[in-house]
Amino acid sequence: MNDLITQLGGPETFAIVVGGVATVIGGVVAALVGRRGGDDETVAPTQTQTPAGPGIEPIATPEEHPEEDALSDVEPAEVSEEAPEEVVDEAPSLDVPESVPTRMQRLRSRLARSGSFGSTLVRVLSRGDLDEEDWEEIEDTLLMADVGVEATDEIMEELRTQARIIGTSDPATIKTVLRTKLLELVDPTMDRSLAASRHDDHPGVVLMVGVNGTGKTTTVGKLARIFVAEDKKVLLGAADTFRAAAADQLATWGERVGVDVVRSDRQGADPASVAFDAVKRGDSEEVDVVLVDTAGRLQNKRDLMDELGKVKRVMEKTAPVTETLLVMDATTGQNGMSQARLFAEVVDITGIVLTKLDGSAKGGIVISVQRELGVPVKLVGLGEGPDDLAPFDPASFVDSLLS
Ligand code: GDP
Secondary structure, X not given: OOOHXXXXXXXXXXXXXXXXXXXXXXXXXXXXXXXXOOXXXXXXXXXXXXXXXXXXXXOOOOOOOOOOOHHHHOOOOOOHHHOOHHHOOOOOOOOOOOOHHHHHHHHHHHHOOOOOHHHHHHHHHOOOOOOHHHXXXXXXXXXXXXXXXXXXXXXXXXXXXXXXXXXXXXXXXXXXXXXXXXXXXXXXOOOOOOOOOOEOOXXXXXXXXXXXXXXXXXXXXXXXXXXXXXXXXXEEEEEOOOOOOHHHHHHHHHHHHOOEEEEXXXXXXXHHHHHHHHHHHHHHOOOOEEEEEEOOOOOOHHHHHHHHHHHHHHHOOOOOOOEEEEEEEHHHHHHHHHHHHHHHHHOOOOEEEEEOHHHOOXXXXXXXXXXXXXXXXXXXXXXXXXXXXXXXXXXXXXXXHOO
């Protein structure tokens, strides 16, 4: 199957997108210098939102309406079963999700305006005979890019040592040293494939967690489009039942590509109930992958653990969760990092999605978050558009930093 796992392994395409990310990062730095709801609860039944049917206004693309958060402003379509009979035969108008290579090209051109923190480093290092001020500039550059204190120390040590040994101001040599060190820190040996295909007669099951506002719902929608583009049968579960607009937002994403959404009609309903129903239905309909959005209320560790633990437990009554992705906003720095740590403590994260890298000078966070949590960044969010999500490839990322 021509699935995302294959695409994750395609360095040429990754090179394009991570190049864009890196240039944005560096530009800013340079300028600076069964039982529904589990065993113990009675819950309202969930309902399924089917894709937009005939007679429903087509949803504008972001290009047509570039204003912020366009998707969440769109009124949810009514359930298609209720569409008037006379228009039932009309074909629904669905988006064709952009292919991964094209979207990457587009993202690169959007982001190519800026410099990169890597090129700032190379520029300073190339001065030769570096004085303390130069070294401080290098250190500041790394810290400002959110590489993290530990990794920054490692890089500094390596560079100082090499500068002493090689004693060169040749940019090409320095680039090689820096490239090797950065790549080691980004760690190309981590498995970044997504476990999101059918296996043992069950769908792949992806659980999306993270703090509200990081881009979880948006990422579920974007990921659904990637899978649809791969001809996978997808089902969404709107288990963020606490945020009023979340289920509608997800339904809108689903409608655009003909993907059903399992949701509750009651705000504040038990998220585990929705998650359970989604996996159950995905399993019986033999879909390829079920994606489940969750609420990311900032609460104490115990509540979060209880809530996510229960969601996962009831999902696994039907099929194992194959991927638990932590969505993290790249612009939130240390604050985001401590939130990420909390989530990682309460649920077994298998991968990280770094969103909003398009608006961030903090690309070094790739290094710090992986070190901190010990799991790979698998996807990066590069904008609010429907196809602004891309797989992450370390070598291409580092190359583009230093290009
Ligand atoms: P949730 O509360 O975690 O589900 O967050 P949402 O999915 O509702 O996203 C919150 C906001 O972040 C929305 O305005 C999204 O359009 C925006 N967003 C999500 N991902 C990205 C991204 O990669 N880049 C940018 N610039 N905005 C994003």
